[in-house]
Amino acid sequence: MGALLWYIPAPLLLLLVGVLVRRGAYRTFPFFFTYVAFGAAADVTRFLTQGHHSLYFWIYWLTDAGYALLGALAMYELLRKVLRGFSHIWWTHLIFPAVVTVGVGLSIWRMHVVPPQLQGPLRLWIVTGEIAVRIVQVFIFAGLVTFIGFFGFRWRQYPLGIAAGFGVYSTVALLTTIKFSDFGTRFRFLWDATSVVAYSFAVLIWIGFFFVPEKEEPPPNPETLAFALGTLNQYLDRLRRMR
Amino acid sequence: MLSSILIWLLLAWSALGLMYFLYRACARVPRHDPKNLVHYLHPVDWDLLESLLDPAADFELRWRLSPREFREEQRCRMRLFRELLRRMSHNSAVLAEFDNALFGKDDFTPGPGSKVEEAAIKVRLYCTAARIKLRVWLSLPDTLRAVPMPDLARLRMAADLDGPKVYEELKAAAVEAFADLQPAELDALTRNL
Numbered sequence: 001m002g003a004l005l006w007y008i009p010a011p012l013l014l015l016l017v018g019v020l021v022r023r024g025a026y027r028t029f030p031f032f033f034t035y036v037a038f039g040a041a042a043d044v045t046r047f048l049t050q051g052h053h054s055l056y057f058w059i060y061w062l063t064d065a066g067y068a069l070l071g072a073l074a075m076y077e078l079l080r081k082v083l084r085g086f087s088h089i090w091w092t093h094l095i096f097p098a099v100v101t102v103g104v105g106l107s108i109w110r111m112h113v114v115p116p117q118l119q120g121p122l123r124l125w126i127v128t129g130e131i132a133v134r135i136v137q138v139f140i141f142a143g144l145v146t147f148i149g150f151f152g153f154r155w156r157q158y159p160l161g162i163a164a165g166f167g168v169y170s171t172v173a174l175l176t177t178i179k180f181s182d183f184g185t186r187f188r189f190l191w192d193a194t195s196v197v198a199y200s201f202a203v204l205i206w207i208g209f210f211f212v213p214e215k216e217e218p219p220p221n222p223e224t225l226a227f228a229l230g231t232l233n234q235y236l237d238r239l240r241r242m243r
Numbered sequence: 244m245l246s247s248i249l250i251w252l253l254l255a256w257s258a259l260g261l262m263y264f265l266y267r268a269c270a271r272v273p274r275h276d277p278k279n280l281v282h283y284l285h286p287v288d289w290d291l292l293e294s295l296l297d298p299a300a301d302f303e304l305r306w307r308l309s310p311r312e313f314r315e316e317q318r319c320r321m322r323l324f325r326e327l328l329r330r331m332s333h334n335s336a337v338l339a340e341f342d343n344a345l346f347g348k349d350d351f352t353p354g355p356g357s358k359v360e361e362a363a364i365k366v367r368l369y370c371t372a373a374r375i376k377l378r379v380w381l382s383l384p385d386t387l388r389a390v391p392m393p394d395l396a397r398l399r400m401a402a403d404l405d406g407p408k409v410y411e412e413l414k415a416a417a418v419e420a421f422a423d424l425q426p427a428e429l430d431a432l433t434r435n436l
Contacts, residue, residue, distance in 0.1 A: 085361035089403040110246040135250070138257045145260035151364045152339045154357075155267045164264055171257045174250070
């Protein structure tokens with residue numbers, strides 16, 4: 001029974017996959033959809049192989065690396081969606097590479113200052129890579145909220161819902177990953193339990209956001225629009241003549 | 244040690260951001276009547292804006308006035324431009340809020356970003372970048388004559404955005420979004436923006 005608790009997110013992920021398919025979100029957010037589908041498949045695979053120690057070891061760490069990579073791609077997709085109106089501004093294309101550089105740099109710096117208590121180079125580099133991705137996710141989430149709060153954005157949008165889920169999970173996961181690398185396997189149960197709860201909460205946020213269909217922006221009435229644009233053009237003409 | 248501090252600061256920033264995000268996502272959308280929109284706007288004198296950003300005006304002032312008089316006059320023009328930027332930024336925030344109210348009438352209905360929202364963000368981005376530049380220029384001591392007084396025309400572009408152009412895009416988006424207003428109200432909207 002205790003072992004089953006670790007797999008609570010799996011049915012939630014399967015539900016989320018169904019919701020995303022129903023909303024057609026695999027077209028709008030392909031990386032995020034891939035991340036969720038991968039997560040569901042990874043959890044099922046881990047569950048099926050948990051009886052075979054050596055196989056489970058490889059499955060666990062390889063799927064962990066997959067989570068990290070797809071999580072980073074999902075954040076990149078998210079950032080592109082939010083900043084789509086600013087793609088002509090050259091420096092917006094540098095934001096994601098800069099954040100990744102900071103994340104990787106900070107993670108490697110920390111690895112040298114506080115060497116992780118882990119056995120084996122593979123696990124060491126996967127955990128270091130995970131820390132880097134968590135830093136990227138936390139950075140992007142916190143940056144997005146600051147940007148949205150300052151410049152004014154509609155809060156109830158799918159990209160922001162995705163950001164909130166990643167924000168919850170990556171904040172807790174970064175904390176637990178750092179502590180796991182500091183203390184090794186001594187507090188494994190606590191870190192794993194906290195991670196599961198945070199991930200389940202994140203999936204519930206995503207289900208909550210995607211469960212409600214996105215409302216289409218109502219098209220303006222063509223007659224009133226033509227009249228309104230005519231008024232605007234008249235006003236602009238008057239201004240030009242006055243100069 | 245420093246790396247740990249930075250990571251903890253990042254975590255704290257994220258935690259605060261999450262609380263703020265959940266508060267805003269769950270908060271009710273303010274009910275605004277589009278008919279009241281005009282009363283929230285601060286008029287932006289378009290002629291004054293264009294004259295302040297006109298490079299010919301900068302050149303004429305430099306030619307006509309002594310260096311000291313030019314510095315004083317330019318500071319006055321910068322403060323005037325700063326006020327116009329404040330009004331443009333305020334108007335963009337008001338339009339975004341009314342557009343949001345127009346769109347988000349349901350309790351929890353996710354929706355995509357609208358043209359007004361995108362244009363409003365560009366205007367605010369431009370205004371923020373231009374105001375930062377103005378703050379730096381205005382903070383330069385008057386006695387520092389070795390540093391030449393900058394031309395206000397340079398503020399036409401800030402954060403890679405053409406200020407007057409993005410404001411015109413905002414006006415057009417606002418007119419399209421609030422096209423259902425009465426003709427007199429629509430006329431007042433275009434005059435007040």
